[in-house]
Amino acid sequence: MDNGVQLAEAAGSKDPATGLRAVRALRELAERLEALQVAAARDQGWSWEAIAVLLGVSRQAVHKKHAKGRKDR
Amino acid sequence: MFERFTKGARAAVVMAQEEARALRHDHVGTEHVLLGILAIDTGPGARALGTLGIGFEPARSYVAGLGAAHDDALDADALATVGIDLAEVKRAAEESFGPGALDRPHKRFQSGHIPFDPTAKKALELAVREVIQHQGKEINDGYLLLGIVRGEPNPATATLRALGAEPGAVREAVERELRNQAA
Numbered sequence: 686m687d688n689g690v691q692l693a694e695a696a697g698s699k700d701p702a703t704g705l706r707a708v709r710a711l712r713e714l715a716e717r718l719e720a721l722q723v724a725a726a727r728d729q730g731w732s733w734e735a736i737a738v739l740l741g742v743s744r745q746a747v748h749k750k751h752a753k754g755r756k757d758r
Numbered sequence: 759m760f761e762r763f764t765k766g767a768r769a770a771v772v773m774a775q776e777e778a779r780a781l782r783h784d785h786v787g788t789e790h791v792l793l794g795i796l797a798i799d800t801g802p803g804a805r806a807l808g809t810l811g812i813g814f815e816p817a818r819s820y821v822a823g824l825g826a827a828h829d830d831a832l833d834a835d836a837l838a839t840v841g842i843d844l845a846e847v848k849r850a851a852e853e854s855f856g857p858g859a860l861d862r863p864h865k866r867f868q869s870g871h872i873p874f875d876p877t878a879k880k881a882l883e884l885a886v887r888e889v890i891q892h893q894g895k896e897i898n899d900g901y902l903l904l905g906i907v908r909g910e911p912n913p914a915t916a917t918l919r920a921l922g923a924e925p926g927a928v929r930e931a932v933e934r935e936l937r938n939q940a941a
Contacts, residue, residue, distance in 0.1 A: 703836075707840045710833035710836035711837065714837060725855065
């Protein structure tokens with residue numbers, strides 16, 4: 686089965702149920718990767734400021750979202 | 759708003775909440791109200807769905823599938839539609855951060871009350887409008903269904919379509935049953 690063609694067809698699907706579900710799944714995946722990476726960066730001594738710059742958000746935003754439950758907040 | 763509901767319509771709304779809980783969904787939507795109507799199976803709405811060949815079980819499996827989009831679980835199928843191989847992402851994450859790295863940090867617990875989503879609320883309002891328009895006395899499951907159909911597109915009409923019933927056909931079938939009931 687040509688998986689590439691299948692994917693292209695699905696991505697081009699006009700069915701909003703398919704498209705919206707994909708967007709949601711991407712968001713959830715991004716959230717988890719973000720949590721993982723931010724925690725790792727903090728463990729390695731990165732400042733909230735440095736993390737925020739790379740994520741393209743404010744220091745306050747990244748702190749508010751990820752500092753909870755950390756001892757080094 | 760519920761005081762004009764028939765017993766059957768009330769039961770369908772209560773059952774909608776039960777269905778949402780059983781399917782572990784975080785909202786009660788039009789799709790669950792549809793399941794409620796089918797599960798209670800009394801009144802012109804349920805009869806109309808019967809004449810269209812819409813059964814509870816197939817509707818429920820379709821709605822359960824819709825739920826995957828509402829679930830917090832990582833949705834491998836959905837990610838595949840945009841070219842992302844979740845297994846590969848998991849493998850890479852676990853290589854760097856250890857087993858289960860991508861697992862949800864903490865499970866959200868399902869609270870007792872599951873709220874109606876705005877589309878379902880809208881459909882209930884539209885049901886009230888339908889009963890006024892049809893000069894009906896009380897809101898039975900048929901009017902609930904008319905409210906859902908008038909509120910399309912929503913997950914319930916998507917479910918009906920997937921099972922082969924266009925919203926227009928559902929409306930006709932319900933109106934026929936309402937006339938039969940009045941006669």
